[in-house]
Amino acid sequence: MHIRQAIAADADILAELNRDVQQLHADAAPHLFKQPDDLSPVAADFLTRVLTDPDGFTFIAEDESGPVGYIYARLVQRPENAYNHAYRLLHIDQISVKPASRGRGYGRALMEAVYDVAREAGIQLVTLDTWAFNADAQAFYAHLGFKPMVYRLQLTEVGG
Numbered sequence: 001m002h003i004r005q006a007i008a009a010d011a012d013i014l015a016e017l018n019r020d021v022q023q024l025h026a027d028a029a030p031h032l033f034k035q036p037d038d039l040s041p042v043a044a045d046f047l048t049r050v051l052t053d054p055d056g057f058t059f060i061a062e063d064e065s066g067p068v069g070y071i072y073a074r075l076v077q078r079p080e081n082a083y084n085h086a087y088r089l090l091h092i093d094q095i096s097v098k099p100a101s102r103g104r105g106y107g108r109a110l111m112e113a114v115y116d117v118a119r120e121a122g123i124q125l126v127t128l129d130t131w132a133f134n135a136d137a138q139a140f141y142a143h144l145g146f147k148p149m150v151y152r153l154q155l156t157e158v159g160g
Contacts, residue, residue: 001106003113006058006070008051013060015043017070021096028133050094057090059113061097061106069097071110075121090118092128107140 006014016039025033036042050058050072061069072094080086092114097106118126127149130137 001104001109002062003059003109004062006051006060008047010058010060010067011043011047011051012039013067014046014050014058014070015039017060017067017096017098018042018046018094020099021094024134025131028131056093057114057117059110061101061110063101063106068101069095069106069110071095071114073114073117073126075123087125088121088123089125089127090114090121090123092126095128108144111144 019036019039022033022036022042026035046058050056053074055075056072057074058070058072060067071092073090073092075088076091077088078084078086092111095107095110097110114126118124128141128146130141
């Protein structure tokens with residue numbers, strides 16, 4: 001197992017690694033998420049937004065056959081205001097491991113790469129979001145010690 005920092009030349013690899021998690025989201029909420037049929041816009045997003053994010057960190061997990069997963073996290077700085085103290089956190093925006101490679105420690109290793117960034121920056125708080133339909137991800141995060149922090153609710157039909 002090898003974890004390395006992603007570079008611009010990895011945009012197509014990242015788009016392909018994103019395919020499985022994108023498919024999960026598109027199947028569960030097709031009114032919100034696009035099918036991963038054409039990966040060129042996804043690769044372009046990785047190239048122009050994710051991999052150029054000055055506050056972002058993107059890592060790829062590889063085995064002997066090649067890339068099997070990735071993680072993208074962002075440094076977030078919240079200034080002090082009338083309601084809260086100033087604080088910094090590292091937010092995990094995306095993570096995906098190919099289904100055939102799950103359960104082998106790649107997800108944990110990717111998370112550890114992000115924890116290393118947090119420790120080096122003196123950051124104690126790491127956050128992430130997961131959709132209610134993604135029970136496998138929730139179980140994985142709970143196993144790593146993540147606890148609920150905020151509940152976001154939705155109302156899909158506003159009555160009159």
